[in-house]
Amino acid sequence: LFVYNTLLDxxxxxxxxxxxxxxxxxxxxxxxxxxAFTCSILMKSYCGEGRVEEAESLFQKINxxxxxxNVVVYNILIDGYCKEGSMEKALKFYSQMTDxxxxxxxxxxxxLIDGYCKxxDMEAAMELYxxxxxxxxxxxxxxxxxxxxGHFKNDNMQAALTLFREMIEASIxxxxxxxxxxxxxxxxxxxxxxxxxxxxxxxxxPALRKMLQVDSSCSFLNGIVYTSLMQxxxxxxxxxxxxxxxxxxxxxxxxxxxxxxxxxLQGHFRSKNLPDVMMLQxxxxxxxxxxx
RNA sequence: ACUUACGAAGAAA
Numbered sequence: 368l369f370v371y372n373t374l375l376d377x378x379x380x381x382x383x384x385x386x387x388x389x390x391x392x393x394x395x396x397x398x399x400x401x402x403a404f405t406c407s408i409l410m411k412s413y414c415g416e417g418r419v420e421e422a423e424s425l426f427q428k429i430n431x432x433x434x435x436x437n438v439v440v441y442n443i444l445i446d447g448y449c450k451e452g453s454m455e456k457a458l459k460f461y462s463q464m465t466d467x468x469x470x471x472x473x474x475x476x477x478x479l480i481d482g483y484c485k486x487x488d489m490e491a492a493m494e495l496y497x498x499x500x501x502x503x504x505x506x507x508x509x510x511x512x513x514x515x516x517g518h519f520k521n522d523n524m525q526a527a528l529t530l531f532r533e534m535i536e537a538s539i540x541x542x543x544x545x546x547x548x549x550x551x552x553x554x555x556x557x558x559x560x561x562x563x564x565x566x567x568x569x570x571x572x573p574a575l576r577k578m579l580q581v582d583s584s585c586s587f588l589n590g591i592v593y594t595s596l597m598q599x600x601x602x603x604x605x606x607x608x609x610x611x612x613x614x615x616x617x618x619x620x621x622x623x624x625x626x627x628x629x630x631x632l633q634g635h636f637r638s639k640n641l642p643d644v645m646m647l648q649x650x651x652x653x654x655x656x657x658x659x
Numbered sequence: 660a661c662u663u664a665c666g667a668a669g670a671a672a
Contacts, residue, residue, distance in 0.1 A: 368663090369663060370663085371663090372663040372664080373663045374663090375663080375664095376663055376664070377663090379664095403664080404663055404664050405663090405664085406664085407663095407664040407665065408663075408664055409664095410664090410665095411664070411665070437664095438665085439664055439665050440664085440665085441665090442664095442665045442666075443664080443665050444665095445665090445666095446665065446666060449666090472665095473666080474665055474666045475665090475666085476666085477666040477667070478665080478666050479666095480666090480667095481666065481667060484667090507666095508667085509666055509667045510666085510667080511667090512667045512668075513666080513667045513668095514667090515667090515668095516667070516668065517667095542667095543668080544667055544668050545667085545668085546668090547668045547669070548667080548668050549668095550668090550669095551668065551669060554669095589668095589669095590669080591668055591669045592668090592669080593669085594669040594670070595668085595669055597669095598669075598670070625670080626669060626670045626671085627669090627670085628670090629670045629671065630669085630670055633670075633671090659671090
């Protein structure tokens with residue numbers, strides 16, 4: 368069973384669900400009965416392809432076969448429904464798991480919270496956040512990051528920054544995800560300068576690093592942060608600064624991807640720099656990126 | 660050290 372599960376997980380992670388399902392029926396033929404691991408591996412793959420209904424069927428089937436769903440199995444189903452925006456169904460399984468005596472954990476909450484954030488229902492998201500505090504399920508960096516991102520995307524920079532502060536006060540260390548949400552949010556709010564400043568300080572100032580409680584090995588300057596900054600600069604008409612960032616990517620061990628090229632191209636178009644557009648196009652082919 | 664399963668970030672459509 369262990370070997371089969373490992374194999375199933377491998378196929379699923381390689382995006383070959385159909386092969387995994389073949390292997391699964393082979394298991395059934397051999398009389399090897401699935402367990403919660405088997406169930407969660409296949410369900411996750413179904414959800415990843417947007418086939419949440421089929422994940423639920425499998426859930427019911429295995430449930431009927433006498434495998435009791437554990438917290439991971441429930442989490443996958445709940446997250447699947449959250450990602451497709453069906454919060455009602457997600458909540459249904461959330462209460463079902465509670466009735467089954469399966470305790471929701473921080474991952475359950477972060478799926479639900481992110482689901483509400485993506486739907487723009489920050490009130491519901493914040494309510495669940497308070498619930499974690501009440502139930503003594505410590506909110507972690509993922510929950511805070513989802514909420515910060517949600518607040519920014521729903522045009523509430525103040526709430527986002529307040530949560531960021533609270534998170535640090537709670538001694539939760541922001542990671543690269545957290546920082547990229549902050550930077551992207553600031554940029555989209557037209558505060559590119561603040562974003563650059565925050566990053567610059569984070570790179571150089573031990574004091575800020577200490578305040579953010581990150582160690583020196585944590586680099587926030589990943590490709591996503593660069594993209595946000597470049598887009599912010601472009602929208603601000605500062606295509607030269609953006610191009611400069613773009614050209615220094617390599618010095619930081621990053622390589623430009625399709626999205627970055629798109630952002631910079633768009634910037635040149637905005638500034639009507641047709642010659643630069645042509646040059647970029649050539650560069651793009653040179654580094655082996657095909658326009659999509 | 661990790662080692663069968665679950666949650667958060669960038670362009671466009």
